[in-house]
Amino acid sequence: MSETLLVIISILLLLLLLLIVFFIITFFIKKRTHHSILKLHPYLGRMRYLLEKIGPEFRQYWFDHDTDGKPFSRYDFQSVMFLAKYRSEILGFGSKRDFEASGYYIANTLFPVLTEELSVNVTPEREGKKYVIHKEGLFSRREKLTADTTDLWLYEEDDAIIIGENRKYPWKLYGMFGASATSYGSIGENYILASGFGAKMAGGSWINTGEGGVIPEHLHTGANIVAQIGPGLFGYRDEDGNFSMEKFMGKAKESNIKAFELKFGQGAKIRGGHLEGQKVNEKIAFVRNVREGETINSPNRFSFLNNAAETLYFIQQLQENGGKPVGMKIVIGQQEPLENLFKTMKELNIYPDFITIDGSEGGSGATYKSMADSMGMPLIPALLTFIDTANYYDIRDNFKVFAAGKLITPDKVAIALAIGADAVNSARGFMMASGCIMALQCNSGQCPSGVATTNPHYQKALDPYEKKWRVMNYIISMRYSLFSLAAAAGVKSPRHLKRDHIVFKDEMGRVVPLSELFPTSK
Numbered sequence: 453m454s455e456t457l458l459v460i461i462s463i464l465l466l467l468l469l470l471l472i473v474f475f476i477i478t479f480f481i482k483k484r485t486h487h488s489i490l491k492l493h494p495y496l497g498r499m500r501y502l503l504e505k506i507g508p509e510f511r512q513y514w515f516d517h518d519t520d521g522k523p524f525s526r527y528d529f530q531s532v533m534f535l536a537k538y539r540s541e542i543l544g545f546g547s548k549r550d551f552e553a554s555g556y557y558i559a560n561t562l563f564p565v566l567t568e569e570l571s572v573n574v575t576p577e578r579e580g581k582k583y584v585i586h587k588e589g590l591f592s593r594r595e596k597l598t599a600d601t602t603d604l605w606l607y608e609e610d611d612a613i614i615i616g617e618n619r620k621y622p623w624k625l626y627g628m629f630g631a632s633a634t635s636y637g638s639i640g641e642n643y644i645l646a647s648g649f650g651a652k653m654a655g656g657s658w659i660n661t662g663e664g665g666v667i668p669e670h671l672h673t674g675a676n677i678v679a680q681i682g683p684g685l686f687g688y689r690d691e692d693g694n695f696s697m698e699k700f701m702g703k704a705k706e707s708n709i710k711a712f713e714l715k716f717g718q719g720a721k722i723r724g725g726h727l728e729g730q731k732v733n734e735k736i737a738f739v740r741n742v743r744e745g746e747t748i749n750s751p752n753r754f755s756f757l758n759n760a761a762e763t764l765y766f767i768q769q770l771q772e773n774g775g776k777p778v779g780m781k782i783v784i785g786q787q788e789p790l791e792n793l794f795k796t797m798k799e800l801n802i803y804p805d806f807i808t809i810d811g812s813e814g815g816s817g818a819t820y821k822s823m824a825d826s827m828g829m830p831l832i833p834a835l836l837t838f839i840d841t842a843n844y845y846d847i848r849d850n851f852k853v854f855a856a857g858k859l860i861t862p863d864k865v866a867i868a869l870a871i872g873a874d875a876v877n878s879a880r881g882f883m884m885a886s887g888c889i890m891a892l893q894c895n896s897g898q899c900p901s902g903v904a905t906t907n908p909h910y911q912k913a914l915d916p917y918e919k920k921w922r923v924m925n926y927i928i929s930m931r932y933s934l935f936s937l938a939a940a941a942g943v944k945s946p947r948h949l950k951r952d953h954i955v956f957k958d959e960m961g962r963v964v965p966l967s968e969l970f971p972t973s974k
Contacts, residue, residue: 508892518548521890523815524860529884531861535929536885536922537583537595539602541862554958556832556867559965561942571611571944572935573626574603578653580928581921597921605931606656611947613874615711615852616777616805623676623710623777625875627656628946629865629930632814632856632877633680633715633781635664637727637736637748638894639883640906645916646886648673650923657927660877663715663750664727665739666703677708680781682715684750686740693741695756697773704774711776711805714767716753717783719814719828719857726750731897733906760789760796768802779806779851784834785827787841794845803850808877809838811857815880831857832871836970839872843972848872860884862933869934870949870966885926886919 490497580602587594606626613625651657658676665687729747737744811831842848855873860881887901894904902914934946951967
């Protein structure tokens with residue numbers, strides 16, 4: 453009897469203790485918070501925070517429709533995954549696109565080009581690897597990375613893109629799709645290795661260093677590299693923060709750095725680059741010549757370039773001293789500065805070797821919502837504006853045009869090429885191919901897939917020697933699909949896609965060729 457009583461008393465004391473703890477916690481939550489909900493509803497308020505925290509994941513995997521997610525839908529994400537992992541984009545039953553909504557479509561011809569009639573270089577075959585699914589269960593998928601061979605689907609010599617024809621070391625491209633700018637610091641070494649190795653194996657592709665500078669991993673991949681120079685001059689400045697021609701010349705001597713790109717704007721932010729201090733480790737600080745652990749904010753523009761003439765003279769200086777193509781990356785906004793740039797090009801007879809047009813829908817490791825949502829033109833109107841203005845001033849043939857801005861699937865790339873781009877850049881497409889799951893943690897340094905982080909712990913998630921095959925597959929599959937779309941449109945190569953091959957359908961069902969909506973003289 454006494455033992456039973458002792459147990460009961462112990463239980464009551466434990467409950468009393470828990471009750472006391474409960475009231476103490478409640479007291480401190482209510483008294484030490486400035487949040488109105490927690491003051492009156494401390495525990496429901498905490499539950500609200502929990503639901504807010506896990507809400508994005510629930511929406512991404514459960515509640516968002518397949519075609520509704522932002523910045524990319526599940527439908528687009530899966531398209532990249534299938535291209536990268538399985539080298540396939542085959543689907544069953546039908547498309548999930550909303551055909552009632554307005555949008556752009558590729559106009560087919562009655563008599564498509566046969567495969568053997570395509571102007572494509574498919575030889576030599578390249579050793580590759582892709583995933584083969586052996587069993588798909590409720591909680592897991594059993595698949596194996598299996599060796600095979602694949603065609604590369606490159607341009608033939610007549611369609612090759614020559615960048616910097618007048619340079620000592622011009623850059624000849626046999627592909628139209630490569631990686632957009634991603635800076636070391638925003639992304640880590642393992643992602644750089646995966647994307648670089650993949651681009652190298654696919655041939656005809658490239659990677660872009662972003663404004664964070666060139667690091668040994670970029671060079672180690674052997675890939676074609678576009679070395680970007682931003683307003684912060686990271687990797688290209690002296691101890692006083694001024695541009696160093698000596699350091700530029702040193703980079704120009706690297707054989708796999710094929711071109712340089714001056715960053716004047718980025719779609720996601722029309723201001724200097726931003727890198728949180730928590731991501732600035734010792735290596736980043738050394739490469740950028742900044743202090744470890746301090747947040748980095750680049751200037752809004754190059755402080756020593758105040759107008760179009762100064763910009764073009766500087767580009768000419770880099771072209772002559774480096775001997776390699778030099779281009780610029782811009783975002784289209786006000787029309788007058790663009791026209792002034794083109795007028796100055798004609799007056800001085802100085803042209804960049806290429807110009808990258810970045811749409812406002814482009815991504816960033818860290819940006820500001822107000823800029824990402826509202827500043828700059830989206831890619832399609834930006835590209836139309838740029839190409840047509842260049843044609844108006846009769847200078848379009850003096851440089852090549854790269855386009856960037858959510859161009860992660862073959863149909864979107866084909867539309868950009870038809871509008872007038874020579875080639876296309878994609879950052880987030882390459883990131884997804886490398887394992888990105890769109891966790892939206894790019895600015896935190898805690899990317900769960902090891903892509904957008906330099907933290908050694910998180911980088912363990914990304915094995916570059918496995919993911920390189922996925923990047924290679926993504927590039928090759930993109931090119932294969934583009935040739936397929938070109939054939940269906942009646943041309944022998946994506947290089948020959950024009951505005952005549954694109955139509956715009958409005959919500960009333962009216963269809964107008966893009967060449968009629970936006971006629972061009974070229």
